[in-house]
Amino acid sequence: MNEHASSQTEPKADARSLRFGESWDYAPAPESVKVEIAEKYGHYINGKFTTPTKTTKFFGSINPSNEKVLCKVTQGTKKDVDKAVDAAKSALTGWKRLSGKERGKYLYRIARRIQERARELAVLESMDGGKPIRESRDVDVPLAAQHFFYHAGWADKLKYAFPNRDPQPVGVCGQIIPWNFPLLMAAWKIAPALACGNTVVLKPAETTPLTALRLAEIFDECELPAGVVNIVTGDGATGQALAEHKGLDKLAFTGSTSVGKKIAAAAAERDIPCTLELGGKSPNIIFDDASIDQAIEGIISGIYFNQGHVCCAGSRLFVQESVLDEVIRRLEWRMKSLRVGDPLDKNTDVGAINSKAQLATINRYLKIGSEEGAEVHVPGGGEVPAKGYWCRPCFFTGVQQSHQIAREEIFGPVLAVMSFRTPEEAIQRANNTPYGLSAGIWTDKGSKMFELAGKLKAGVIWCNTFNRFDAASPFGGYKESGFGREGGMQGLRGYVKF
């Protein structure tokens, strides 16, 4: 099929093609650790898991790679949220009076416990969210532990972060997190809040609550004082109940821009601080003087990492016109070696789409893209499993700046490829978006890199790399990608008042 397609455009390349077949096929390498999952889970409020009553409603957490229900999770009601906020409020006095050194000890303990239970957390994350085990094992869980370690270090040094000022905790923080990095986002939210002396009510995403509940177990093991972190599970209604709760002193949200606007409105109504980390449509810009093979790796990790469920994904690719054909050709080869399938197989590169609803969204955009006149390329062969939610990594060529697929966040393994001629044009088109979360620049010329980095409107700019994260590096957006920073010294600002 693929040979056929290329023969129309490049007759010579037909005879010279790389065969990525089955000559030495990797045998299945399933992760062998088995994780215990209870039948039902309650909320974690005031240091205890709640027990269901007659009126308790549950919803299923589904494994997106086989559509099986992993377990039942409690749908949080207004009452549950009340209880959680009350618990956080009661715990606040004791927690903020604790010395920074003591708070730091708890955070160190949590970080170490995450490391000790790393494999279990990674497997659970892959089962609940569909991401490949190599990513949950090598990225999500180690980074989550790093965030606790990093903020443990700040807990007794806050005065150095804000010289000549007297940083005080904000109070009770309502935190709502998305489904793309469930454990990591929980760590991003909880670690700085606790380091600064706040208490927390966290609502994990409806489709991926399990690792946050596992984290609650870890808090328990570490004897974190009751009520310092409370976790309420549920859908959007639970999130709304939390966001609109009168007892909160701060709101923090990571997720879609449309929901983020509602959160901002809810925060504005009560005049409480709010930090938002929202969507993106980030540009990845490749110049002709870049090392193309390296840039290809950047494209791959930019858009196909975590099935494209990454707010800062490099979903718009701008390639300098003179190397456009070469980039597309190499991208196609590279994508042939991406392995799509069982998230728990250690050789899987691209796992399952997180939910049925998200798959429908992605498919809708794929349809729109074709209708708008762009051409879709799906280089990888092979069958995806019959059950589960799957989308093969793909990209569109012939994309115009006005196309929906070039403007709206798809949140899937779908890349829009466009070209440019001059650096000025690249900057203009890269910035021409309501978003501004991240950007990538690929060139071997340092001066060009710095020139561009200064002109791109994005919170994070990667040069000759993409999607690299570190607890010490602040992360956040411009424009409709949100405000406030997470991680680094700058991330502490959202959790202190003076």
Added chain:
Amino acid sequence: MADRRAAEFTTRSIKTSAKEAGLRLALSMVDLTTLEGKDSPEKVRSLCRKAVTPDPTDPSLPTVAAVCVYPELVKVARAELDKSEAGKKVSVASVATGFPSGQYPLEVRLYDVRRAVEAGANEIDMVISRGLFLAGQRGKVFDEIAAVKESCGDAHLKVILETGELETYDLVRAASDLAMNAGLTEHDFIKTSTGKVNPAATMGVTLVMLEAIRDHYFKTGVKIGMKPAGGIRSSKQALHYLVMVKETLGDDWMTPELFRFGASSLANDLLMQLARRRTGHYMSPDDFSEA
């Protein structure tokens, strides 16, 4: 990013049937090597027997691809290999051109090549003049490689870049392109190292060279082979390299005609792993002959 990509290959999990097939394939790609001043005819003969029958207790194993020796021992090696039908198919590779430094007049180096070929070498592993290359006299290096290629006659040529002395990936890439453009033909090789300089082969360097081979193939249609040499001692490393070849150049390069390991101790580790798969337990290193 090259190092990051190279590291990704090492996270592939190769188990069960894939491991078995990979170990056998790797064994068939080994250039069994001895390059010491004290090499004796006896050691080389012993090496040749090992090349043909890597593990006498397992006759199902393939032979290795070649034995690699100094020019003075080519005759001994060829004669020993020719004693058996299987041995006749094993190549004799000879290092030449003033290996390992290449710091000799060109006439001497070319004479070195011709003598080795006359003595029966099927493959010549030459070293480039790193001095000239680093001094920017790339045209001269190009001419020298072309001259050596001509002196090889029917023997396949492997061009050793000695990447440990080139240091940067940019220079490794430039040297790879230069060598391939200097008249290498199908199934000639580019090779990382002599094994006499540290660092020898690394995953990153090999990846850059594989990418150069890929681009050369698309430009010219000529399939050049790749030989990382030095420092590859364990089966695990060998499997990582195979993963890298498979995912960079595809199925066509998964053959001894286009990929080799220059190694002396790798073979025994492969044999030990294969025996472990066959018998269910690990044997002692002493259960395998050293050469």
